[in-house]
Amino acid sequence: MLLLSLSCFARAANTETYRDIIEKAQTLSLQKERGHALQLLTSSLTRESKKGPAPKELVTALEEVASLFLSDKAQQLYELALSLRENEPQLALQKLADAAKLEPDNLQIQLEQFRVSSILGNCNEAGAAILRLYESLSTLEVVRLAAAQAQLCRNQLDDAQKIRNGFDFRKSPLMPVWTSTDVEILLRQKKGDKALESLAQAQKVDPDFPETYYWQWRAEQDLKKVSEKPGPKYVALCKSLSPRSYRRYLAEPFLCRRVQEVESSLKKNNTPSA
Numbered sequence: 001m002l003l004l005s006l007s008c009f010a011r012a013a014n015t016e017t018y019r020d021i022i023e024k025a026q027t028l029s030l031q032k033e034r035g036h037a038l039q040l041l042t043s044s045l046t047r048e049s050k051k052g053p054a055p056k057e058l059v060t061a062l063e064e065v066a067s068l069f070l071s072d073k074a075q076q077l078y079e080l081a082l083s084l085r086e087n088e089p090q091l092a093l094q095k096l097a098d099a100a101k102l103e104p105d106n107l108q109i110q111l112e113q114f115r116v117s118s119i120l121g122n123c124n125e126a127g128a129a130i131l132r133l134y135e136s137l138s139t140l141e142v143v144r145l146a147a148a149q150a151q152l153c154r155n156q157l158d159d160a161q162k163i164r165n166g167f168d169f170r171k172s173p174l175m176p177v178w179t180s181t182d183v184e185i186l187l188r189q190k191k192g193d194k195a196l197e198s199l200a201q202a203q204k205v206d207p208d209f210p211e212t213y214y215w216q217w218r219a220e221q222d223l224k225k226v227s228e229k230p231g232p233k234y235v236a237l238c239k240s241l242s243p244r245s246y247r248r249y250l251a252e253p254f255l256c257r258r259v260q261e262v263e264s265s266l267k268k269n270n271t272p273s274a
Contacts, residue, residue, distance in 0.1 A: 018044045022061040029065045034105050037065050038136075045139055054139060063140050066107035074102040078109055081116070086246065086256075089119045107137070111146055115253040123153035134163075141167070145174060145251060148181050161185050176202045176209040177251045183215045192223040209249060210237040210256055217262060231262050 021044040025037035041062045045054050069075035077099035084092035093116045099109050110133060117126030127150035134147035144167055151160035164185065169178035179202035186195040196219050202212045213234035220226050238256035249255050 018048055018055055018058050022058060025061060025065055029068055032070050034065060034070065041065060042136060059139055066137065069103065069106065071102050074099045074106065074109070078112065081112060082247065085116055089116050092116050093120065111142060114146055114150065118149065118153050118253040119257065127154045141172060141174060142251065145178060149253065152181060152184060157185060157188055174251055176206045176212060177249065180211045180215060180252055183219070187219060187222060192219045195219045208237060208245065210234050210241065211252055213237065214258055214262065231266050235259055235262055
């Protein structure tokens, strides 16, 4: 009888689909058992990936469970940190630390801790945390992007490029932000012409993303092909950036943080900034 029961249990486990796993994980997350839910989803992803491309539904569920706020207080602290990030990053980091005490495994909090730490120049410790996250959640594009940014911030150029090369971001909603990372790598490799080609494509996809104009300005300076457009365009976009647009580009840690650098250069060269 015991053998029969075990046999039935094994058959049930074998017939469990990834959709069953998603439902189970969502229930667990609502019960505030995120760690267990993530284990189920990542194990299912590993199994499904052996059969072919991972089901989008499973990847989406993984990101949703990892990002879900389980307490109002943690979400309030996170939102407060976002409002402080632009002008008071140190205080923003403190609020994120408070949020992390409540939800240490919340993906949104972890990613934002890395971004704000990068702004403050604390790349090593924050980058190491993101790279540990990348080991378990590399399927998620936001984590892959942050890992590439972390390696770049840590001056690990080859590792940053390896992560970037492992993902085709051309049709991604995060394509402009990926391009910023890609172009910084190219410029460090002295490949300015290739960087300009990449930037031109990104500007067609999203003409309102300020950082592509900053990097165009930098690339043209490196190549001594300075034109009047990118510097003033970058400054103008940053000065008119709405809170909604700022949130849209949250994945870029250094969003509009080089305005003073560009304005000083434009003033020195008698170029109107905006």
